[in-house]
Each structure stands twice: as C-alpha cells, then as structure tokens.
Amino acid sequence: MAKSQQELNPAFNSEVTAVPGGEHLNSCFACGACSGACPVSQAIPEFDPRRIIHMVRMGMKERLLSSDLLWYCSGCRSCVFVCPQDVRFAEIMGALAQLALKDGYVTEQDLVDKGKAAKVERDECVACLTCVRVCPWEIPKIDQLGVATIDVEACRACGICVEECPAQAITLVESEDERLLAACGV
Numbered sequence: 462m463a464k465s466q467q468e469l470n471p472a473f474n475s476e477v478t479a480v481p482g483g484e485h486l487n488s489c490f491a492c493g494a495c496s497g498a499c500p501v502s503q504a505i506p507e508f509d510p511r512r513i514i515h516m517v518r519m520g521m522k523e524r525l526l527s528s529d530l531l532w533y534c535s536g537c538r539s540c541v542f543v544c545p546q547d548v549r550f551a552e553i554m555g556a557l558a559q560l561a562l563k564d565g566y567v568t569e570q571d572l573v574d575k576g577k578a579a580k581v582e583r584d585e586c587v588a589c590l591t592c593v594r595v596c597p598w599e600i601p602k603i604d605q606l607g608v609a610t611i612d613v614e615a616c617r618a619c620g621i622c623v624e625e626c627p628a629q630a631i632t633l634v635e636s637e638d639e640r641l642l643a644a645c646g647v
Contacts, residue, residue, distance in 0.1 A: 469520040476560060477517050483556030488546040489514050495540035495550045501533050508533045510540055510550045517557075526566040531557055532575050532636070536617065562614060569613040576636025578616035579623055581609045585630035592622035592631060 477483040495510040502508050508530055516525045525531065531554070540550040561567045572578040581592075581601075586608045592601035593609070600615045601622055609630070611622070623633045 468524070470522040471520045473520045473522040474518050476522070477553065477556055480556035480559055482549070482552035482559075485546075485548045486514065486517060486553055489548045490546060491515065492545065494543040494545065495548070498539040498543040500537060500539060501535055505533055513557075514548075514550070514553070517553075523566075526557065526561040526564060529575075531561055531567075532572075532577050559614070572613050572616075574634060576634040577618050578613040579611050579618060579620070579631050579633045580613075581611055582630045582632065583608050585628050587628045587630070589627060591625050591627060595621050595625045597621070 474486065478486050489511075491511055491514070493511050496502050496512075499508070499510055502510065513525065513530065534551060534554040536551055536554075538551045540548075541552075544550065558567075562569070562572075567575075569578070573580045588603055588607045588609060590603065592611075593599075593603065597619075598615065598617060600617070601609050601611050604610050611631070618633060618636065620633050623631045
C-alpha cells in the first residue's frame, strides 16, 4: 500500500537527529544487527529496530510517534553493542519518546498509564528519602512540601523505587510490553 505525500514528513529525519540521542541515526546502513539482537523484537515481531529507523527516514512521523511501538523498547541496549556503525538505537528510541511528548502524541499521564514511569501517591509519601537513595539515575526528588516527586520524562520505569518504598507510596503500572513478553514466556 503506497503512502500519500500527506502521510509523509520529509523533515522528520532531521527532527530526530536534532534531538540528543538521535544524532547517530544517519549512520545506519540497515544491516539488521540491531533487529537480530533485540529481545523485544523476538517476542513482539512488530517491534523491529531496523523497520523503525526506516519509518523515521521515510518521514512517517505521525504513524510512528502515535504508535505503541515507541514504548516497547526495554532500553537493554543489546542493539547498541552489536551495531557496527554505532547508531545507538536505544538512544534513538529515547529521542523519539521526547518528540512524542513535545509534540503532544503522548502525555505524562499516558506514560504512567503505559507503565513507562512510576508515580508517587502524594498522600501516602512519608518523605523517608528511600526512593532518592535507591534510584541509580537520581530521578526522585523531594519537593518544597516534603513529598517525593518523580520526573515522568526521566523515569526509566525500572521499579526499584516501587519495591523499596516502605510506605508503598510509589506505583508502577505493568506495561503492555511486559504483559506481551510474559505471554510469550520470555
């Protein structure tokens, strides 16, 4: 099925390469090493790193940024280690996520609902600082009211703060990709 010119945005490739993390996109020569090493693509065939890069190059901005494919990347970086061109696909996915947020294809609440960010239940937080201490990325902070906050855009959804919170004030929704991977036995 041919795509109409209205569905293609020729400037999309440049948009992605302008975002930190997307600068190596044009080094890709579509060898497929990333797709072969990606554990998510083994469980979810629709998630194919080489195909996603092709979609960016084709200018399929709306289709890609509004797709759930964007949120399936686990950030394991298996693709980064096998790439002969140092394309850093995992970082490109981060750049695409930033664009999706910036351009309104997804909201911070959508990320929480998709299981891509943890959320603090403010009424339950006792400001014990456990989340601040255990997060390897230093994402949780204590605000002026003495309550933990999590920057949804920066959160890696690893679940460490959720497991360690003694007040059980931090929640993380099971993401769709986790459900799909569990169903596949991965």
